[in-house]
Amino acid sequence: MFFHMVLERNMQLHPRYFGPHLHEKLTTKLVKDVEGTCSGKHGFVVAVTKVESIGKGLIREGTGFVTFPVKYQCVVFRPFRGEILEAVVTLVNKMGFFAEAGPVNIFVSNHLIPDDMEFQSGDIPNYTTSDGSVKIQKDSEVRLKIIGVRVDAAEIFCIGTIKDDFLGRN
Amino acid sequence: MSAEEEENAAELKIGEEFLKAKCLMNCEVSLILDKKYEQLQNMSDDPLSQTSQVFEKSLQYVKRFSRYKNSETVKQVREVLSRNRLAEFELCVLGNLCPETVEEAIAMVPTIKSKGRFQDDDAIDKMLRDLSLIKKFE
Numbered sequence: 001m002f003f004h005m006v007l008e009r010n011m012q013l014h015p016r017y018f019g020p021h022l023h024e025k026l027t028t029k030l031v032k033d034v035e036g037t038c039s040g041k042h043g044f045v046v047a048v049t050k051v052e053s054i055g056k057g058l059i060r061e062g063t064g065f066v067t068f069p070v071k072y073q074c075v076v077f078r079p080f081r082g083e084i085l086e087a088v089v090t091l092v093n094k095m096g097f098f099a100e101a102g103p104v105n106i107f108v109s110n111h112l113i114p115d116d117m118e119f120q121s122g123d124i125p126n127y128t129t130s131d132g133s134v135k136i137q138k139d140s141e142v143r144l145k146i147i148g149v150r151v152d153a154a155e156i157f158c159i160g161t162i163k164d165d166f167l168g169r170n
Numbered sequence: 171m172s173a174e175e176e177e178n179a180a181e182l183k184i185g186e187e188f189l190k191a192k193c194l195m196n197c198e199v200s201l202i203l204d205k206k207y208e209q210l211q212n213m214s215d216d217p218l219s220q221t222s223q224v225f226e227k228s229l230q231y232v233k234r235f236s237r238y239k240n241s242e243t244v245k246q247v248r249e250v251l252s253r254n255r256l257a258e259f260e261l262c263v264l265g266n267l268c269p270e271t272v273e274e275a276i277a278m279v280p281t282i283k284s285k286g287r288f289q290d291d292d293a294i295d296k297m298l299r300d301l302s303l304i305k306k307f308e
Contacts, residue, residue, distance in 0.1 A: 001179075001262060002194040002232075005187075036222025046199075046228045047206050075194065075202060077228060082180035084263065084278050086235050102231040103224040141234075143267065149177070166269075166277045 001083060002102075006052060007042065008071050009034065013057070015064040027051050030070055040151035043078025044103045077102050079158050081149050084167070087160075089140045092125040099142060104156055108144060112161035114168065134169050143167050182257055182281045193258035195265040197236040197244045203229045237268050243308045250300045255287045268301060 009030065017025045031048050038044045050073040057066035079085075079101070087099035087106055096109040110119065110127075117127040117134070126137035136142060144160040144167055151157075162168040177183055194202070207229065210217035218226070238244050251261045260279045269275040272294045276283050288294050 001259065002196070002199045002228075003188060004192040004194055036224040038224075044224050044228075046224055047203060049202065049206070075199060075228075077224075078188065080177055080179035080184050080188075082178040082183075084179075084267065086267070088231075088234070100227070100231070102228040146179075164277070166274050 001078060001080065001085070002046070003043075003076050003078060004049070004073065005042065005076055006071060006073050007034075007045075008069060011068050011070050012060070012065045013068060015066070018066070023051075023054055026054055026068055026070060030072060034072075034074070038103075038154050038156055040156070043076045043156060046075045046077055046103070048072050048074045077104065079104050079106075079146050079149055079156060081146055084143065084145045086141055086143050089136060089138055089142060092119075092127065092137055094119045094121070097127065097136065099144065099160070104158060106144060106146065106158040106160045108142075108160045108162055112147075112159075112163050114163055136169055140169060142169055179259065180280050182259060184259060189257065189259070191258070193262040195244070195247070195262045196232040197238045197247070197265070199228070200232040200236045201241055201244065203232065235266065237266070237305065238308060240308070243304055246304050247301065250297070250304065254293070254297055256282070264297075264301070268305070269298060270302070271295075272298065 011026055011030060013026060030051065034045050035048055036045065052071040052073055055069040057068045059066050085101055087101040089097050089099045091098040094110065096107060096113065099106045099108065113127055116129050118130070120126050120128055124137050126135050128135045142162060144162050145164060146158045146160050148159040149156060177185070182189070203225070207217060210220050214220060238247055247265050251265055260282060263279050264275065267278050269278050272291045275294055275298060282288060282294065
């Protein structure tokens with residue numbers, strides 16, 4: 001799920017930038033440092049939308065660097081256990097399939113794929129129902145439920161299921 | 171670690187910070203990211219070099235899974251859904267998945283049944299029909 005949040009960060013700036021464009025420099029540095037990163041708490045920071053405030057700078061003892069507390073608004077993507085969302089299938093094999101929802105990868109194990117769907121190997125590996133009416137393959141759009149979320153250094157990884165009602169291919 | 175174990179969106183247990191935060195539907199994110207991309211295009215010749223993979227993947231995703239395309243319609247959708255006392259998270263899941271029947275809506279957002287916000291299933295049905303009307307006339 002995407003959220004619009006206000007986050008805070010302490011930014012360090014080298015004295016060479018103490019001049020008329022200090023705030024601009026801080027903003028550029030903030031965007032470069034923060035956009036595209038991921039944390040377990042807030043998920044992926046997709047885009048900074050606005051810098052709300054830049055507080056008073058504090059000179060660090062021993063170095064000339066100054067630390068500024070910066071408050072900014074941003075769009076984040078944070079998946080939750082129990083959340084139902086749509087994703088695009090990226091890889092299918094006999095263990096299950098991988099799907100992508102925005103920046104997050106989700107794995108659906110074959111144990112969590114309905115029993116009436118079977119794995120078919122070949123040029124385009126897929127899961128198909130016995131009557132052939134529903135087929136899940138690379139680039140298919142599926143609706144799945146997240147049942148586990150794991151945070152790994154700078155990435156979030158999920159496992160999901162399509163075994164419940166109203167899940168699977170549209 | 172234990173906090174993550176307790177998390178469960180199906181029961182709206184997503185943490186104080188996220189419950190209070192503004193949730194965005196895919197169509198709303200699409201409008202925001204489009205605007206940002208335009209700003210980048212105006213500022214440099216190669217906007218793609220300024221964007222992270224997270225940004226690009228998110229932009230592709232919301233474009234593919236936006237049910238409503240123009241900003242007027244998106245505003246209407248939020249307005250229709252806001253008439254019922256829904257939490258931000260519930261509102262956005264409904265706006266993203268556009269369930270067609272009451273049964274589907276309850277499967278997608280189990281918490282709409284709890285907490286007695288809808289008098290009966292007809293009230294949920296009315297909300298879903300209002301939603302699908304907007305799509306028809308987009």
